Amino acid sequence: MSPLRVAVAPDSFKGSLDARDVAEALARGWASVRPDDEIDLVPLADGGEGTLDAFEAAVPGAVRHLVDVPGPDGRPHTASWLMLPDDVAVTELACASGLPLLAAPLPHDAHTRGLGRVVAAALDAGARRVVVGLGGSASTDAGAGVLTELGARLLDSVGEPVADGAHGLSTAVRLDASGLRPLPVDGVTALTDVQAPLLGPTGAAAVFGPQKGAGPDDVLALESSLEAFAALVDVDPATPGSGAAGGTAFGLLVWGATLAPGAAAVAEAVGAATRLRRADVVVTGEGRFDSQTAGGKVVSWVLGAVGGGGARVCLVAGVVDATTAELDPFDAVVETSELAGGAERSLAEPVAWVEAAGAALAARQPR
Structure with missing residues (x-):
């Protein structure tokens, strides 16, 4: 199994976890499945919390x-x-x-x-x-x-x-x-x-x-x-x-x-574009992925920054309410409320289920 360079670049899961907590939980879950991968934590924000x-x-x-x-x-x-x-x-x-x-x-x-x-x-x-x-x-x-x-x-x-x-x-x-x-x-x-x-x-x-x-x-x-x-x-x-x-x-x-x-402003401050372009896989996410995401949220910025650079882009969200076309840009999508068997259970233990989402995404990577 060849090691991958993984950039973990989520927004906060509003009302649940800040962006750094999300990034760290995703990284722990990923590393539990693929311990040899190089993981770069790039927590982001869009002007809101974080x-x-x-x-x-x-x-x-x-x-x-x-x-x-x-x-x-x-x-x-x-x-x-x-x-x-x-x-x-x-x-x-x-x-x-x-x-x-x-x-x-x-x-x-x-x-x-x-x-x-x-x-x-x-x-x-x-x-x-x-x-x-x-x-x-x-x-x-x-x-x-x-x-x-x-x-x-x-x-x-x-x-x-x-x-x-x-x-x-x-x-x-x-x-x-x-x-x-x-x-x-x-x-x-x-x-x-x-x-x-x-x-x-x-x-x-x-x-x-x-x-x-x-x-x-x-x-x-x-x-x-x-x-x-x-x-x-x-x-x-x-x-x-x-x-x-x-x-x-x-x-x-x-x-x-x-x-x-x-x-874009927060991403520029943390040098996110360069860091994402170095990655083989980019994991991003937010609490709710829906039609508003494309209006300037972190996930939409990440998709634009990676562009046609070759990295696989994976999404983790607490809830996904989107069309097939809106999900097409992602190589893999994991919904923590689906993993947990319901939104209420996902919100009750957000760290555990975000970590489980990181593990699920790592398990889907080619070996």
């Missing part, structure tokens, strides 16, 4: 800072951010205003004030450029919470500040940006993992609202709130990616940020 960890591991001199923030339901929470050399700050919505921070979904009231507090702390520390990883949001507030923490005021018909969350957007008639902090000198880049616009059937409310506890009537109300906010500002709600993270990308565009594909 973005800070990826930059911290890849950039020498990165310094992690902690800051107390209001979580998406207002409860106190400690979030973190990184200062990289050359005064580049990296922040992550997931660790400040992410869905797992809620005790229960709050589709109308959850907000992004925590992320705004983190960005403000980075500016106070002298950041010349801010990178904001978007993904895993608990809210659909169009980034209003971020703007509020940065000095803007969203006002109702009598000039009073509106409530936090999407509920407040529905009563807003004016955005007072006179106190909004200026962009840092080298700007702000928001890393997105989707190309969704703010509004419409593929927008923030319709596609992602149900993931945050919104029922059909809630989705209609959220859409109306987002429309009301979009009417107050001079940013096109049809901008691709503006619907990312419950529209937080849209709010950052209001501030003057630019959007960029998150998976």
Whole structure:
């Protein structure tokens, strides 16, 4: 059996395992079947959960800072951010205003004030450029919470500040940006993992609202709130990616940020493209593989990076909900919920079943 060079390059399994834990479990499973193979761990992120960890591991001199923030339901929470050399700050919505921070979904009231507090702390520390990883949001507030923490005021018909969350957007008639902090000198880049616009059937409310506890009537109300906010500002709600993270990308565009594909930015930071091209086999994965994956997720970036280079590409996912055509690019696919005999059992012991998936993929390799 000839040894193989194997690159293990997954995203996190959101709400279950971070990308490094996934990579390590896959590697252990693989090595249990093929102990002589050379395995390179390349955990990735797309701007969501794990973005800070990826930059911290890849950039020498990165310094992690902690800051107390209001979580998406207002409860106190400690979030973190990184200062990289050359005064580049990296922040992550997931660790400040992410869905797992809620005790229960709050589709109308959850907000992004925590992320705004983190960005403000980075500016106070002298950041010349801010990178904001978007993904895993608990809210659909169009980034209003971020703007509020940065000095803007969203006002109702009598000039009073509106409530936090999407509920407040529905009563807003004016955005007072006179106190909004200026962009840092080298700007702000928001890393997105989707190309969704703010509004419409593929927008923030319709596609992602149900993931945050919104029922059909809630989705209609959220859409109306987002429309009301979009009417107050001079940013096109049809901008691709503006619907990312419950529209937080849209709010950052209001501030003057630019959007960029998150998976590509993180991959560049860790030198992933070169490492994948050296491999005979690339193993990638995410918690749920479905039609949204192609919109900018890690798995789609990996497929593009490997291209026609000759490496076999294998997929591991907690759940696979895809067509045959969407699975065609992969040489092998393993679904941990299928291995475990059900999604509930897979989620109960995620490390064990991801490790089993790594072993299953190794067993399928030519000898």
